[in-house]
Amino acid sequence: MKIIVPIKRVPDPEKADKVRISEDGKQLIFDGLDWKPNPFDEYAVETALRLVKDSGADQTANEVIVVSIGPEEATHQVLWCLAMGADRGMLISGDDRELDATVVARAIAKLVKKESPDLILMGKQTVDGDSNQTAQMLAGMLGWPQATFAGRIETPADLSSATVTREVDGGSATVTVKFPALISVDVRIVTPQAVNNNMSPPDELNRDGARFASLPGIMKAKKKPLERLTLEDLGVDTSQRVKTISYSRPAARSGGIILETVEELVQKLKEEARVL
Amino acid sequence: MDNILVIAQVFDGQVKKSTNATITFASRVAAFTGGSYSVMALGDDLSGQTEDLSHLGAQKVILAEAPGIDQGLGEQWVPIIEQVVRKGSFKIIASPSSSIGKDVLPRLAQSLKAGMASDVTDVSYESDNLFYVRPMYAGNVNCTVQITTETEVVTVRQTEFDPFEAIAEESPVERIDIPPPDMAVERIEFNGFEKSISERPDLPDAKIVVSGGRGLKSGENFKIIEELADLIGGAVGATRAAVDAGFIHNDFQVGQTGKIVAPDLYIAVGLSGALQHVAGIKSSKVIVAINKDEEAPIFQVSDYGIVADLFKAVPELIEEIKKTT
Secondary structure (H helix, E strand, C coil): CEEEEEECEEECHHHHHHCEECCCCCCEECCCCCEEECHHHHHHHHHHHHHHCCCCCCHHHCEEEEEEEECHHHHHHHHHHHHHCCCEEEEEECCHHHCCHHHHHHHHHHHHHHHCCCEEEEECCCCCCCCCCHHHHHHHHHCCCEEEEEEEEECCCCCCEEEEEEEECCEEEEEEEECCEEEEECHHHHCCCCEECCCCCCCCCCCCCCCCCCHHHHHHHCCCCEEEEECCCCCCCCCCCEEEEEEECCCCCCCCEEECCHHHHHHHHHHHCCCC | CEEEEEECCEECCEECHHHHHHHHHHHHHHHHHCCEEEEEEEECCCCCCHHHHCCCCCCCEEEEECCCCCCCCHHHHHHHHHHHHHHCCCCEEEEECCHHHHHHHHHHHHHCCCEEEEEECEEEEECCEEEEEEEEHHHCEEEEEEECCCCEEEEECHHHCCCCCCCCCCCCEEECCCCCCCHHHHHEEEEEEEECCCCCCCHHHCCEEEEECHHHCCCCCHHHHHHHHHHCCCEEEECHHHHHCCCCCHHHEECCCCECCCCCEEEEECCCCCHHHHCCCCCCCEEEEEECCCCCHHHHCCCEEEECCHHHHHHHHHHHHHHHC
């Protein structure tokens, strides 16, 4: 089974409040922030690795390909995913300002034509743009079924399909998609028992969360194939459909007062705030 | 010209309030562009919702009824909506930013060769162009975007638009023919839906929300959150940490990637205030925090704070409210 996992680097999600805006409101400034793989994308890599683990007799037929579109520095995040255990990497050079979800989907669609994967696994959204569009656009472009917001995935031993529990409003919806298909993952996909390929021993528990790259993993990653491409090489139409006009800072909340007793609290809520 | 199409959110036999918020968005866009809006719903049988839909000030109520489309699979919905758009004069397609909206609209945008703005919180108009404001970076940056394609697709953040109040006037209702689904429908099968049962108000609609975090320590302890919520007619929410720990169903997660809420009163109990959580509560009118750690970041965004053990403070709060009402 061949899986493509698109990934993106994002400024440290724990410091999203430290992203600054240029005075003219035209640019974002990331000075002093570390770059990390988008957490949801890391979960997608983890999911791919859990799915192919122990699957089928011929492990050599399994391949997890990580692809990113970004500047040369995004090599670090691709290498990180290779160190986690992915087999092969691709970096398409590109700048966020020249990309929108459509351009990204077009680029990955081109790679899909080239690589013919069985499955595309990706994060449900990047935590920088928070748009939650690329996966669905890509599935539509390819004419593939989409199972978005996956919290649980189970595959039969022959890996021909996946039964996906989706986290949706009002509960959980379960769908079965036949490969080739696209699955976007939600946070719960990295809980210990969320991925079941019916091949790994049933008592085997994964750790909670995406795995860390080990030191030997990092050494190995450097020897794994990493192909560098351009949007031009791939013949991607780079016309954007959404134009960014400006950025601004939302009104900030400020801290209020600390009260000593619940009596005071109830009184304030009733008489001052009038919300109770 | 009837230039705006609103895709209604129908769930569990009800037209959800997120639809009314999207109608408010649409009426604003209609005023800007000198146009009007129609509302479209898709489902197995919409006879129970037609009445509600026909009082939303729409030019037309468009109903797409077919067996098995209740579940909102994009593979089924996209060709149906696409046909309505292509036959009509619709240039702006809007839906609530619900899980169905998030799932279906990008696929629709793709098939209409349209650009899309997600989770729109504001809209303005200048020189014949619409400009959409949308949050990025867990609500720490607002971005103004323009969609440059002829057709524009948006999802609307419910909490930022007041719900449209039903009007007496009735819109005409039209039932449409259903086109064949996307080929991909042959490779997807719907197996079932497990409802997260709650008699409480929906999180995005609630006037009061009481949320618990990891500090609750167990699912059993979440009962005190529920007791407080029930006493004051609130919804129950949770942090990702509490959901991950299995205290409560994922449907109750509030935050950047969960539900966005904006109640009059948000009570945060035993949660630290990670920026991903705060992203989902920022528009609340009043935030109360109860946490034993006075350094917890939640106190930096709350209007009233109590530094105390929640297992002592919450029961006291319940008693005090009972006493004073």
